[in-house]
Amino acid sequence: MNGLDIGWWGVPIAIIGGAIRVSTPFIFVSLGECLTERSGRINLGLEGTLVFGAMAGYAVAFHTGSPWAGVAAAALAGMMFGLLHGWLCSLPKVNDIAVGIALMLFGTGIAFFFGKPYIQPVAPDLPAIPLGWWTDIPQLEAALRVNVLFVVGAILAFAMAWMFKATRIGLIVRVVGDSTDAARAMGLDPNWVRLWSTAAGGALAGIGGAYLSLYYPGSWNEGISSGQGLMAVALVIFARWNPINCLWAALLFGGAGALGPALQSVGVSEGYYLFFAAPYVLTLGLLVATSSPTQAISGAPGELSITK
């Protein structure tokens, strides 16, 4: 950083770079939650899945030396959590919101339990693509070092939107999410569809966790996730269950999350902790602004318990 003194210009640049860096886990978790909710079920436990994915990914990457093996392990672990959630919810009279809370606590607990020995060692990082090769400003170049997973997540958002719109699987998920009775009449098994939608959603959340521990911040510790999994759930509501909107919303949230560190980098330290609250305040503000007490939210899957 000895080249140019770009002063306050550093703030927007750091926010853009931060938005890309910070948004990636939001993208994966919100796409996973979007898929699960489109099938008519809510998984509040993705916070626990995210943390466990971060731990499992880091541990496997450390032992195998391959960060991609870590990502695969995190996805597998996330899928197991999704299957557990889906199975518990398929039991009669079991409430999906309560199961989510239980698995949020269980996932975090078991991640801390097995993650203790991995706080010290250093695992290999995921590679980044230097998209900022054309610029001389080191801050901008650093901001544009984009991780492969961000690109994968962005493509996935469009792929999922296409899946919902134009494929058989997408239609099945939507039918099950909008009306259990209609799905049964079509000969579909709603529980089975929801089970695998939740499993796939869990796998995506696990990948989001692996990004946290293997790229940014890039180490495993017990404070690795601070509610990203939960914010992603709220973000899906704000994005009106549309995968592409999830991508934009994730970038917005990433920018809000990058505000504190960005201001700190130019020497603003007053109210440092308050900037940490920015993404939560933003989430809450958006929920308040876009919800309605009298009518169901437009675009909501008909069978979703939180909007019924």
Next chain:
Amino acid sequence: MRRSEAVALPLLALIAGLAAFGVFLLLLGKSPIDFYGYVYQAGFGSAFSWENTLSRAAPLLLAALCVAIPARLGLVVIGGEGAIVLGGVAAGVTGASFPGLGLGGIALMAVAGALTGALWIGAVGWMRVRRGVNETISSLLMAYIAIALMNHFVESVFRDPASLNKPSTAPLEEAYRLADMPGMAVHWGLGIGLVACIVSYIVMERTTWGFAARIVGGNVRAAQIQGLPTGRLILGFTALAGSFAGLAGMVEVSAVHGSANGSLAAGYGYTGILIAFLARHNALAIIPVAVLLAGFEASSGLVQRRLDLPDATMLVLQGLVFVAILVSETLVGRFRLFKPETWVRA
């Protein structure tokens, strides 16, 4: 008989959860018998361990009420942790700002803590009523905001310059520390928690307000058709629930820490969720369940040292018990034993 099912099923779930944790320990090559032996020894084995357990039960009783009361109105509020930490900060700052009032100072701190908690969780109820915002998500988001606010207050606005290693508000004077209850080394926080549980039980089960609240929890539309003020009921009872959580923060500051600092975010709010679910949101049932879980927390240090387990051990145990209690919901009404009317055919 229905009532005995309401006791038997959670008990069965608790035992199943503890057994599942035993299997988990066996898989790790640890002895579950040693584990539960140490839990008994350190949590319930002697007068000293009982005193330790009961002291820890105080904030848990209040935190569980913050979940159980809204649950009777059909609301799943899980962000009690936020009201606890902000209630603690409010109580700590109030106590340090108004010295020399004796018992009146303690009362002032309690009011400050309860009022802060009531506003915080009441806001969750308000967002639900006025904007239709899901209370589970909003309350948990508010908990993260509360912890950020607490850090801000404790580390800059209200920081005592003398607190170097651990940023805290100014220390409370000796008269503002909650004393022990007569005859035992357990602070008055336990008494406050027990009274809160009993009062909540009476309000929820024996008053018109509680009855109206339970109707709202059973069927909002039916409640509206009956002309019940559902909005005001939700606001009032979420505020009441929050005031108990805020009081928990005040108890921790006044009885345990002596000033407000980061230790307030100890996870009582989250343990409270499990306690409320195990107690099936019954305020009186919260008392034994909270004492039991407080015993587990009291023993965690000893258990971890003796069996060489990480600090998250109790979180895993709580998670398994939580899953077991939810699975048990599916068994409600399945056992003929609890339905005398079906005995004849058997």
